[in-house]
Amino acid sequence: MSLLQPPEAVRGMTKLDKEAFRLTVDLPVIEIEASDVGSVTRRVRLESFLIGHKLRPLKNTMDSEKEGKKYLVFNPEKVEKNDLKEKIGALIKREIDDGQPINWTTLSKELTFDNWDTKSIFKAILPVGIEYSSYTQTGHIIHCNFADEVLPFRHIIAEVLLNKVKNCKTVVQKGNIITNVYRNLDLELLAGEENYETEIKESGLRFKMDFSKVYWNSRLSHEHERVAGLFNNQSIVYDACCGIGPFVLPATLKKKPRRVMANDLNPESVKWLKVNVALNKIKDDRIEIHNMDAKQFIKENIANDVIRLMKEESGSEDFDENKLESEIHVVMNLPAYAVNFLPAFRGALKKFETELKEINKKWKWNVYCYLFAKSQVDVPDEWYEEEARRMCDEKTKWDKSLVVNCHNVRTVSSRKEMFCVQLEIPYEFLLAEPLPEEPEVPFEPEEVEEPSCKKMKMDN
Ligand SMILES: C[S@@+](CC[C@H](N)C(=O)[O-])C[C@H]1O[C@@H](n2cnc3c(N)ncnc32)[C@H](O)[C@@H]1O
Known part of the structure; x- marks a missing residue:
């Protein structure tokens, strides 16, 4: 089980409880002068060891409590081995070389629902072996269709999408079968506003529609x-x-x-x-x-x-x-x-x-x-x-x-x-x-x- 996953306690959750996603993690960090950050990150190939962008707004470099200093924030799973830490330290030292030793410390961070991306959240909530990943967005409306085994989780999936996806205000489930002559979908509202009038752009043109009444x-x-x-x-x-x-x-x-x-x-x-x-x-x-x-x-x-x-x-x-x-x-x-x-x-x-x-x-x-x-x-x-x-x-x-x-x-x-x-x-x-x-x-x-x-x- 990865350290950087939502807590195991959320598995099987069917109603969204954001509080249950809180988790404190200890992140390995190196404190350096803020003025050195640019040259270190440019010249030392640290990208694959740093925390990355998955846990936004957590970033690869963060302000230290000390004036003029910054932390380089590493992924604990990537730098676990001590000799790796030593090697990274030596590379950074070679770049800065201000006579000061390079010290590894830890920064405790509380991760919340806002830090996790949708993919990690779905993976954590759904029973092991069941996956959900794709949906389509038309303007402010997200439409999902679910395999039978995912159906019991459709409401929580919809809540997560509503919270996480930019511009999303409505989440619907579309019937898997189109039966009507106009080829529009029978929609079931899962989360958000019951508002199906939306606008999208295609080939630089604007298209407005009532998504519940026309085909798109x-x-x-x-x-x-x-x-x-x-x-x-x-x-x-x-x-x-x-x-x-x-x-x-x-x-x-x-x-x-x-x-x-x-x-x-x-x-x-x-x-x-x-x-x-x-x-x-x-x-x-x-x-x-x-x-x-x-x-x-x-x-x-x-x-x-x-x-x-x-x-x-x-x-x-x-x-x-x-x-x-x-x-x-x-x-x-x-x-x-x-x-x-x-x-x-x-x-x-x-x-x-x-x-x-x-x-x-x-x-x-x-x-x-x-x-x-x-x-x-x-x-x-x-x-x-x-x-x-x-x-x-x-x-x-x-x-x-x-x-x-x-x-x-x-x-x-x-x-x-x-x-x-x-x-x-x-x-x-x-x-x-x-x-x-x-x-x-x-x-x-x-x-x-x-x-x-x-x-x-x-x-x-
Ligand atoms: C698959 S949609 C395609 C719409 C559009 N051409 C597009 O690419 O988005 C098919 C369209 O045919 C319309 N339609 C269904 N039966 C029809 C019929 N007998 N005569 C004319 N249009 C029909 C539906 O209302 C729907 O708008």
């Missing part, structure tokens, strides 16, 4: 950035499941696409998207916003909009040889369901067959369909990408695959990978006879992440 996942920030980076100032961007805007807002501000339309079924997402448009000083006519089912949005709004824009361009006399060619980009980030929207593209332009004959330049259609490839058994890594392609082909039912790229977004849990599958939709497909409507596919419940005890990464 900071783990997707790279993906939001990657996809927004695919556009240019001639792009026609449609986000069919836009949430509170993490694709369309950076795309609009940074790439200045020619046209942006965003849609979400959840009225709360749409409400917060509008708040975020204003918050990021985007003119509200830059993004046309809808609140409907993605299938209807594809068949009606996207189809009508594309035909209108292509007709406008065909009729226009302006010609600029330096202008990039426009492309259509449809983003569908609803991985538990979006493949079921793919059939909506088939025949989406059928009613515009006559108009299309008069349009000389037809823009390319790119669709970014997010999905989860899952296996019940262990499979080789390549299997997941093959499965992602198969899932799309099964829905498009076309004589050749429309998939042009498969991007692995992240591992959600063991045997579950998230992909962004890019499809190029040909005009023959957009003009084909629509397939008969399939019965509505039920939403699959979706596990959020592996329980936290399996991961050892601390987010803060």
